[in-house]
Amino acid sequence: MITFEDVVKVYPGGTTAVDHLNLELPTGKITVLVGPSGCGKTTSLRMINRMVTPTSGRILVDGADVSQQNEARLRRSIGYVIQHAGLFPHRTVLDNVATVPVLLGQTRRAAREAALGLLERVGLSAEFAKRYPAQLSGGQQQRVGVARALAADPPIMLMDEPFSAVDPVVRAQLQAEFLRLQQDLGKTIAMVTHDIDEAIKLGDHVAVFRTGGRLAQFATPRELLAEPADDFVASFVGRDRGLRSLSFDSAAELPVRPVDGIDLDDSGRPLGLPGVFTKDDSLRVVTDLVISSPGGIAVRVGPDGAADGLVSHHDLADYLASRRS
Amino acid sequence: MIQYLTNNHVIVWQALQEHLYLALLPILFGFAIALPLGYLAVRFTWLYHPLINTFGVLYSIPSLALFVFLPVILGTKVLSPVNVVVALTIYTVALLARTVADGLRAVDPVVVQAATAMGYRRTRRLVDVELPIALPVILAGLRVATVSNISLVSVGSLIGIGGLGQLFTRGFQLFYLEPILIGVILSVVLAGIADLIIVLVQRAVTPWTRAA
Numbered sequence: 001m002i003t004f005e006d007v008v009k010v011y012p013g014g015t016t017a018v019d020h021l022n023l024e025l026p027t028g029k030i031t032v033l034v035g036p037s038g039c040g041k042t043t044s045l046r047m048i049n050r051m052v053t054p055t056s057g058r059i060l061v062d063g064a065d066v067s068q069q070n071e072a073r074l075r076r077s078i079g080y081v082i083q084h085a086g087l088f089p090h091r092t093v094l095d096n097v098a099t100v101p102v103l104l105g106q107t108r109r110a111a112r113e114a115a116l117g118l119l120e121r122v123g124l125s126a127e128f129a130k131r132y133p134a135q136l137s138g139g140q141q142q143r144v145g146v147a148r149a150l151a152a153d154p155p156i157m158l159m160d161e162p163f164s165a166v167d168p169v170v171r172a173q174l175q176a177e178f179l180r181l182q183q184d185l186g187k188t189i190a191m192v193t194h195d196i197d198e199a200i201k202l203g204d205h206v207a208v209f210r211t212g213g214r215l216a217q218f219a220t221p222r223e224l225l226a227e228p229a230d231d232f233v234a235s236f237v238g239r240d241r242g243l244r245s246l247s248f249d250s251a252a253e254l255p256v257r258p259v260d261g262i263d264l265d266d267s268g269r270p271l272g273l274p275g276v277f278t279k280d281d282s283l284r285v286v287t288d289l290v291i292s293s294p295g296g297i298a299v300r301v302g303p304d305g306a307a308d309g310l311v312s313h314h315d316l317a318d319y320l321a322s323r324r325s
Numbered sequence: 326m327i328q329y330l331t332n333n334h335v336i337v338w339q340a341l342q343e344h345l346y347l348a349l350l351p352i353l354f355g356f357a358i359a360l361p362l363g364y365l366a367v368r369f370t371w372l373y374h375p376l377i378n379t380f381g382v383l384y385s386i387p388s389l390a391l392f393v394f395l396p397v398i399l400g401t402k403v404l405s406p407v408n409v410v411v412a413l414t415i416y417t418v419a420l421l422a423r424t425v426a427d428g429l430r431a432v433d434p435v436v437v438q439a440a441t442a443m444g445y446r447r448t449r450r451l452v453d454v455e456l457p458i459a460l461p462v463i464l465a466g467l468r469v470a471t472v473s474n475i476s477l478v479s480v481g482s483l484i485g486i487g488g489l490g491q492l493f494t495r496g497f498q499l500f501y502l503e504p505i506l507i508g509v510i511l512s513v514v515l516a517g518i519a520d521l522i523i524v525l526v527q528r529a530v531t532p533w534t535r536a537a
Binding site: 049051072073074075076080082084086087088089090091099100103131132134135148158 | 433435436439440441442443444445446449454457458460531532533536
């Protein structure tokens with residue numbers, strides 16, 4: 001657990017970057033710090049590994065004040081990923097990943113061996129090991145950045161806009177892989193982003209900052225969409241938050257009507273549709289299908305891919321209305 | 326020319342050795358001094374301009390004047406090779422301190438920050454990260470300094486120490502073209518070989534600059 005206790009950061013010149021921040025980042029979860037530029041989110045992140053020193057207040061990692069710990073040793077125990085990856089241009093991919101283990105005293109050979117396994121873990125084949133960062137795409141560099149942060153198996157990871165320098169397609173891919181990786185690893189992660197959609201997609205908790213370094217709301221993504229604390233959060237979260245909040249609701253309980261009037265193949269699979277949903281999908285997926293399908297009907301399929309129910313505009317509207325009451 | 330060489334090969338060989346030693350020793354000393362100076366100029370930004378300007382002025386002193394004045398300052402004998410070594414060391418430092426500083430300043434701050442955040446302490450970060458990344462710039466400066474030193478040594482012959490330069494003075498005194506030609510050719514070849522060696526070293530130690 002990472003705890004901010006009444007943390008203030010005033011820069012020389014008088015700008016208040018962080019204003020009396022109290023925050024707990026739970027162990028094993030992803031906490032996203034989000035807000036407009038100049039809201040102190042990056043400063044807060046960088047105070048955790050002492051890249052920035054607070055003006056007052058304390059930051060505790062599992063109860064221990066970070067200011068009492070040896071700087072270099074503290075940083076080696078915390079993974080760090082930044083926007084443009086910040087890879088060492090003069091080192092091969094493999095040696096970049098092996099950096100922290102070598103700093104911790106491992107032999108280069110052992111560190112490289114472990115690094116090879118990590119590359120695979122972040123989706124890079126062994127052929128990348130001997131390349132230099134300049135020979136990689138932005139997305140590949142970012143993968144190496146993540147592998148490098150994971151190399152010493154730190155319990156905590158700090159990520160500063162890790163996916164914002166790549167194009168939207170690669171970003172979505174990296175985000176999905178990151179979530180999968182986190183499911184296996186269960187690190188305590190603090191991530192900074194200015195993108196509220198990314199915060200909602202990735203965060204177990206989201207801390208919304210407002211300009212001037214004040215915490216506006218700390219909540220789960222679902223709570224944030226359903227009950228924004230004030231107008232600032234509501235406007236920051238965006239106008240379509242009702243629609244987006246449907247991503248957190250399962251379609252499992254959604255009543256369906258019998259399959260009728262659509263084209264099926266021999267094994268009962270629907271034909272000629274832009275998409276179908278299953279019980280595991282969210283209501284947002286269903287809504288999108290209802291809107292985009294030509295007949296205004298979303299088709300549910302079972303595990304075998306055969307259609308087992310239909311949902312119309314009306315059904316969906318009725319269901320959403322019934323949930324509200 | 327062949328005739329001159331066969332008759333004087335001992336003198337020519339000695340002159341060549343002396344030339345090499347007078348040119349390269351200052352490179353070693355100069356590099357050893359320029360490295361910490363260049364680092365300090367980056368570490369303490371207020372030092373950068375005073376330091377660079379001072380060396381700019383030093384570099385503009387004519388070499389002959391320096392050769393003549395150094396014995397007065399150092400208390401060395403006028404004919405001592407120390408004068409030439411010290412003078413060329415000053416030029417080397419003047420060239421390299423700036424190159425080292427500029428090379429270090431050109432290292433991407435994001436990379437330096439990443440290194441710090443991963444737990445590098447200052448000294449190891451300098452040795453493992455900043456200097457290797459600055460190396461292409463530093464080695465480019467080293468090439469200029471080396472070639473420049475090799476040509477400057479000859480000026481020392483005007484005060485009696487000058488490696489291959491002595492072949493020039495001898496030729497002028499005797500109105501004899503051969504030693505002058507041999508001196509020129511050997512200086513050029515020497516500079517070429519020294520430059521080539523540095524280029525080869527650079528290729529070997531900075532393979533990453535050719536990636537991408």
